Structure formats: structure tokens, C-alpha cells
Amino acid sequence: MSRVFADLVGQDEAVGVLRHAAAAAAAIIEGTPGQGMTHAWIFTGPPGSGRSVAARAFAAALQCATGVGCGDCHGCHTTLAGTHADVRFVVPEGLSIGVSDMRALVLRAASAPSGGRWQVLVIEDADRLTEAAGNALLKAIEEPPPRTVFLLCTPSTHPDDISVTIRSRCRVIPLRQPPPSAIASVLASRDGVSPDVAQWVAAAAQGHVGRARRLARDPEARKRREAVLAVPRRLTGVGACFDAASALIAAAEAEAEAAVAETDAAERSALETALGAGGTGRGAASAARGSAGQLKDLERRQKSRATRAQRDALDRALVDLAGFYRDVLTLKMRAPVAVVHADTEQLASAAAEKWTAESTLRRLEAVLACRDAIEVNVKPRIAVEAMMLSLWRG
Numbered sequence: 001m002s003r004v005f006a007d008l009v010g011q012d013e014a015v016g017v018l019r020h021a022a023a024a025a026a027a028i029i030e031g032t033p034g035q036g037m038t039h040a041w042i043f044t045g046p047p048g049s050g051r052s053v054a055a056r057a058f059a060a061a062l063q064c065a066t067g068v069g070c071g072d073c074h075g076c077h078t079t080l081a082g083t084h085a086d087v088r089f090v091v092p093e094g095l096s097i098g099v100s101d102m103r104a105l106v107l108r109a110a111s112a113p114s115g116g117r118w119q120v121l122v123i124e125d126a127d128r129l130t131e132a133a134g135n136a137l138l139k140a141i142e143e144p145p146p147r148t149v150f151l152l153c154t155p156s157t158h159p160d161d162i163s164v165t166i167r168s169r170c171r172v173i174p175l176r177q178p179p180p181s182a183i184a185s186v187l188a189s190r191d192g193v194s195p196d197v198a199q200w201v202a203a204a205a206q207g208h209v210g211r212a213r214r215l216a217r218d219p220e221a222r223k224r225r226e227a228v229l230a231v232p233r234r235l236t237g238v239g240a241c242f243d244a245a246s247a248l249i250a251a252a253e254a255e256a257e258a259a260v261a262e263t264d265a266a267e268r269s270a271l272e273t274a275l276g277a278g279g280t281g282r283g284a285a286s287a288a289r290g291s292a293g294q295l296k297d298l299e300r301r302q303k304s305r306a307t308r309a310q311r312d313a314l315d316r317a318l319v320d321l322a323g324f325y326r327d328v329l330t331l332k333m334r335a336p337v338a339v340v341h342a343d344t345e346q347l348a349s350a351a352a353e354k355w356t357a358e359s360t361l362r363r364l365e366a367v368l369a370c371r372d373a374i375e376v377n378v379k380p381r382i383a384v385e386a387m388m389l390s391l392w393r394g
């Protein structure tokens with residue numbers, strides 16, 4: 001059976017297409033032309049819908065000895081673990097993927113697959129390609145080597161996310177936001193989370209499978225979420241708004257720092273070892289100049305990755321906050337839908353008594369506007385302070 005697709009929650013249609021394509025790909029390797037396989041794919045869907053999970057599973061199915069993505073063979077295992085020699089994952093560490101990285105990857109992807117099946121290039125966050133990198137990729141997609149497959153992940157096929165010409169050469173697999181019930185049942189049946197915990201984290205994660213899993217497992221993540229959901233009742237005056245803004249930013253910074261600290265330290269010590277710190281022989285001086293450059297380069301990449309981790313953490317907090325104001329609005333309107341945050345439902349219904357529907361909507365819009373502002377590079381502190389003031393005034 002094809003087990004590699006089991007992690008794709010609530011995506012039956014997409015899984016059907018990918019299974020069919022994997023079977024066709026296996027037929028091509030056997031020498032019988034199959035229908036349904038193509039060399040360039042785009043996986044789209046909202047954050048948490050499983051774009052990269054889908055791409056990884058499909059890559060595994062392509063490398064699977066049985067051609068279905070059994071999950072047990074060497075090809076499946078190494079692909080899922082990220083160590084298969086013919087599967088390259090491009091995960092942008094900073095805010096964009098540069099042209100020199102892309103050229104190197106494209107060149108590698110053009111070589112014959114060492115395992116005799118496919119050369120697969122998975123580009124996560126393809127929306128973060130620079131224009132020049134996009135052009136380098138387009139060239140490769142337009143003239144694909146016979147056994148090379150490109151898997152791109154983007155939030156949507158909007159021209160802001162992926163160029164129209166790349167889009168036109170790819171087959172698109174749209175993933176939908178999985179319903180909370182589907183997430184809850186996966187957490188309960190596969191991860192062994194108790195059913196009632198699974199249910200509330202699935203709702204609180206608002207369709208984001210990875211977030212639901214983190215909330216179920218990590219007490220720190222739950223604590224951070226609670227601090228965010230305490231914001232609405234802390235806004236009692238202008239001073240409190242600025243305090244709340246500082247606290248939210250500091251929390252995002254701390255979360256991001258924890259997320260990247262380990263990788264940063266490991267990378268730095270690996271580089272220092274490789275450069276052989278010390279040395280006095282001939283050429284040591286010029287070697288030292290060269291290694292200073294490499295260390296600088298590493299620091300630049302790490303800084304860029306830290307910035308991105310901070311933005312991601314802040315964005316998660318804003319999504320949680322938006323969920324609260326959405327709850328207030330649905331309670332106010334008596335909409336027949338479940339609340340996002342079951343644990344703050346009482347607070348939300350007290351707010352619904354107090355606020356008008358219009359002022360609730362303005363608050364929700366203030367959170368969404370803050371997300372948009374940060375997305376277009378407004379300084380996070382300024383955007384968050386403006387949001388807090390709007391949340392307080394209503």
C-alpha cells in the first residue's frame with residue numbers, strides 16, 4: 001500500500017492524482033509510457049495544509065522500489081528522511097532564494113539519477129525566489145532533462161507568488177485547508193493524542209496541521225498561545241497598549257531565537273572545524289582572510305534566517321489573536337459555527353455583550369491589517385503598536 005501519503009490530512013483528491021502520477025512514473029521507468037506523469041508540479045494551499053508534506057510524499061513515491069510510496073523501502077525511507085542522493089530539498093533560510101543557489105541546484109538536477117529512477121528538486125516556498133532565480137528555474141523547466149522532476153510549493157498561483165510563465169509549465173495540485181475534524185482524528189489515531197485534547201488543539205490551530213501537533217505536544221507552545229490570547233483583556237489604556245506590543249514582539253523574538261539557536265551554533269562550529277582554526281604555515285594569512293569572509297557570509301545567512309523566524313512567530317501569534325476576534329464576532333452574530341478558541345469562549349462572549357458588531361469587525365480588521373503591513377516590510381513594532389491602539393479603541 002502507499003503509506004507515504006498518510007500524513008496528508010483531508011486531501012483525498014490531491015492524493016488520488018499523485019498516486020496515479022506515481023504509478024505512471026513507475027511505468028515510464030519500466031519502459032512502458034504511462035499517462036498522468038509530468039516533470040513540473042506546483043503544490044499550493046494555505047499555510048499548514050501540507051504543501052511540503054505533499055511534495056515530499058510524492059518524491060518518495062517516485063523513488064519507491066514498488067512505485068507506490070510503500071513507506072518501507074530504501075527509496076521511501078531516505079527520501080522522507082531527506083538523505084536520498086537524487087532528491088534535493090531547497091528550503092530558503094532567509095527571505096528569498098538567490099540566483100547563484102538556484103543555478104547550482106538546477107545544474108545538479110540535470111545530472112542522471114544515481115539510483116536509476118528520478119532526479120527530484122523540491123523547492124519549498126517557491127514564492128520566495130528572486131526574479132533572477134525564478135528565471136534560472138524557468139529555463140530548466142522549459143528544457144527539462146528526461147528524468148528530472150521539479151516540485152514547487154507556493155501559497156497560491158497568484159502572480160505575486162509564482163511567475164505566470166513558470167505556472168504555465170507546471171501541473172497544479174491545490175491543497176485545501178483541512179477541517180478541524182480531520183486534523184483531530186489524525187492526531188488521535190496516529191499521534192496517540194487523547195481525543196478531547198485533539199479536538200481543541202485542532203480547532204485552535206485553525207486548519208494548520210503542524211501547529212495543532214505542536215500545541216498537543218509542546219507545553220511551551222501552549223503557554224505562548226495563552227499569553228497571546230490574554231492580550232485583549234490587557235488593553236486598558238494607551239500605556240497598556242504599548243506594553244502589550246512590546247511583550248508580543250519580545251515573545252516572538254524569544255521563540256525565534258530558541259528555534260534557530262541550535263542550528264546556528266552547530267553551523268558555526270562545523271565551519272570553524274572545516275577552516276581549521278589556527279595554523280601558522282605559509283599561506284595561513286591568506287587562508288585566514290578567506291575564512292573571515294566565509295564566517296561573515298555564514299553570519300549574514302544566520303541573521304536573515306533569524307529575521308524570518310521572528311516574522312513567522314509573530315504571524316502565528318497574530319493568527320491566534322485574529323481567531324479570538326473572529327470568535328467574538330460569530331458569538332455576537334449567533335453564527336452556527338464552532339469557536340476557534342474553546343478555552344477563551346467565555347471571554348469572547350463577554351466581549352460580544354459589550355462591543356457592537358462594527359467595532360468587533362474593526363478589531364478583527366486591525367489584526368489582519370497588521371499581518372499585511374508586516375508582510376510588506378513595515379517595521380513589526382510600529383505595525384503591532386498601531387494594531388494594539390485600534391484593538392483598544394475598537
Ligand SMILES: [Zn+2]
Pocket residue numbers: 063064065066067068069070071072073074075076077
Ligand atoms: Zn517504497
